Amino acid sequence: MLIISDVLRGHTETIILAHLINKDSYGYEINKAIQEKTQGSFELKEATLYTAFRRLEQAGCIISYWGGEETGARRRYYAITENGKQLYAENKTDWEKAKQLIDKLTGACTN
Amino acid sequence: MLIISDVLRGHTETIILAHLINKDSYGYEINKAIQEKTQGSFELKEATLYTAFRRLEQAGCIISYWGGEETGARRRYYAITENGKQLYAENKTDWEKAKQLIDKLTGACTN
DNA sequence: CGCGATACCTCGCCTGTCAATGTATATTTT
DNA sequence: AAAATATACATTGACAGGCGAGGTATCGCG
Incomplete structure (x- = not known):
């Protein structure tokens, strides 16, 4: 994996819900x-995926x-619920906030 | 804390290096x-901070x-090394990539 | 003297990730 | 017909980072 996975951590559920x-x-x-979307630069590991399904x-x-x-082979399909849609929306706004915060905090400070 | 900490995970070191x-x-x-920079919306916990110092x-x-x-009280000062500057630079570019990736992956897909 | 602020540190738990491994079925190749 | 590959799901155990809870020490103020 090219991208450090710790940075992706915590986004698994949102990624699933988005799909x-x-x-x-x-x-x-x-x-x-x-895998197609990211052209191999990021792969959700199966174990991670299925544990996330359980959690969700x-x-x-x-x-x-x-x-x-x-x-x-047999497939287990998943459908998003109202709860899930709500969580997705929350995670999205959280992410927008977090993005700004991280940008601010990891910028070299001049003070 | 208002922001989900799992999203911030992995950025502790970069935040420290930036400072x-x-x-x-x-x-x-x-x-x-x-705390001042984020106006209380995010706090690096002491335990997290000091373990990150050890790692770095x-x-x-x-x-x-x-x-x-x-x-x-006595203070333990920290200075960044060349290694640290390099890690900081790497983490920054990784973050830019990760940001785009997450944005792409958490966007509701229409396919 | 007690209290709060400054300042540092450690132990142990929790949670999410993931390598390894296993199962079963269908299709393609040899 | 056997072997290999792709599809598809699942669990276990280890690992790492975050953090709550607790501890130590110094200084200044009332």
Whole structure:
């Protein structure tokens, strides 16, 4: 991985939720989508992904159902809930704030 | 703390280095500076701060020396090294990349 | 003298990441 | 038909960074 993963830490859930906003999806597909989007410069590890799914489901932010085994192995689909949409919105505004804050704090100070 | 700390994770060292770029400083002062800069919306916890100092010193990114007890308790000053300046520069470019990446990945996807 | 501010430090827990490993099925290759 | 590859999900155990809680010491003020 080219990008230091500690910086990405804490964004896993938001990344997942972002992918579920428009349509239901499943782990493998989300992972592939991320790899394509970032052209390999960042990969969500499977273990990380699935533990995040567990967290989100337990928090009532997503729900899961089995389906769509037509093409290959069985898939567990996830759908975002109202809770999830709310969390996504919160995380997005938090991120905007955090971005500014980090920019300010990591700028060489002249005082 | 208002901002989710996991998002800030991994930036502690960069924040410290940023404060040492222009002048030597010590823990308490750096902490106070951060609190003022962010108007209380983010506080680097002492335990976090001092463990980060240890890490940075062990990595040869900063060096420490005792001094300046004139006003109160004794202070341990830190100075940035060439290694530290390099790490700072790397972290900054990483951050720019990561910012773009996160923005891209947490945007609701329309595909 | 007690209290608050200054200043530093450590222990142990918690949480998120991830390498390693395992399972099962479908498709493609040999 | 067997082997390899791709699809797809899941768990375990280790690791690292953040931080709550607690501790030490000095100085000035009332």
